[in-house]
Amino acid sequence: MLKKLIMGAIALFFIFVGAMIILIGYTVYNPDSIFTAFNKVSQHFTRGEDYQEQEEYFLQGIKNINIKSNRMPIHVRTYNGSTLKVSLEGKAPRFEKGPYLSQLSDQSSINIVLNEPMSTHWIHLSVNGEEYTEESDAKLVAAVYLPEKYAATLNLHSETxxxxxxxxxxxIFEFELKSELGKIDNHAQMNPAAATSADQVAKIHIQTTSGNITVTN
Known part of the structure; x- marks a missing residue:
């Protein structure tokens, strides 16, 4: 019985070795077929799905709004309303579900973190010195809608x-713009007469590491 098991194991080993030799030979002489198959599979796994997420925050008693992002772009608009609205829109990895908005608040401040999907955004293959990389099209953009009469502090921070x-x-807003490596472009026209006192002017602090900052009309 033991002899049969050993002979069976040896046979399976040679079958495995033979299959690997055939596979390696096919890969060497037919790299295009491997890349074609890889392309089809990788596109399936890296293709993002349409995604949307929205949150709304009441601002009564709030003196500070803090919004932090790593690499997600942030677009801020003002509107005729009384609540802070934040929405994420774009494509998210098909195998990773949200939410990507996290929030922690107290009596006087709202702290919002715009989280990035953690799924791998690229797949890499190298065959016979040839390389192929498939990048994911997953990308989310944040839209922030600030009440036009908001007169407290808004802090926006982003890395890239x-x-x-x-x-x-x-x-009229009071802007403080800082970036270590990014470009700062402030060409917005404002109306100083829109506020009758300093406490009616919102203080907007925007800071990035390498992301660009634009203030415009």
């Missing part, structure tokens, strides 16, 4: 993501 703030010409 760009931040854009669109200002109405009839509004």
């Amino acid at each position: 993501g760009d931040i854009e703030f669109v200002v109405d010409k009839n509004q």
Whole structure:
């Protein structure tokens, strides 16, 4: 019995070795077929799905709004309303579900973190010195809607993501813009007469590491 098991194991070993030799030979002489198959499979796994997420926050008693992102772009708009609205839209990895908005608040502040999907965004293959990389099209963009009468502090921080703030010409804000490596472009026109006192002017602090900052109308 033991002899039969040993002979069976040896036979399976040679079958495995033979299959590997055939596979390696096929890979060497037919790399295009391997890349074609890899392309089809990788596109299936890296293709993102349409995604949307929305949250709304009441601002009564709030003195500070803090929004932090790593590489997700942030677009800020003002609107005629009383609540802070934040939405994420774009494509998310098909095998990773949200939410990507996390929030922690107290009586005087709202702290929002825009989380990135953690799934792998690329697949790499190398055959016979030839390399192929398939990148995911998953990408989310954050839209922030700030009440036009908000008069407290808004802090926006991003590492590599760009931040854009669109200002109405009839509004007035106090901006502080900082970036270590990113470009800062502030060409917005504002109306100083829109506020009768300093406590009616919202203080907007925007800071990035390498993301660009744009303030425009």
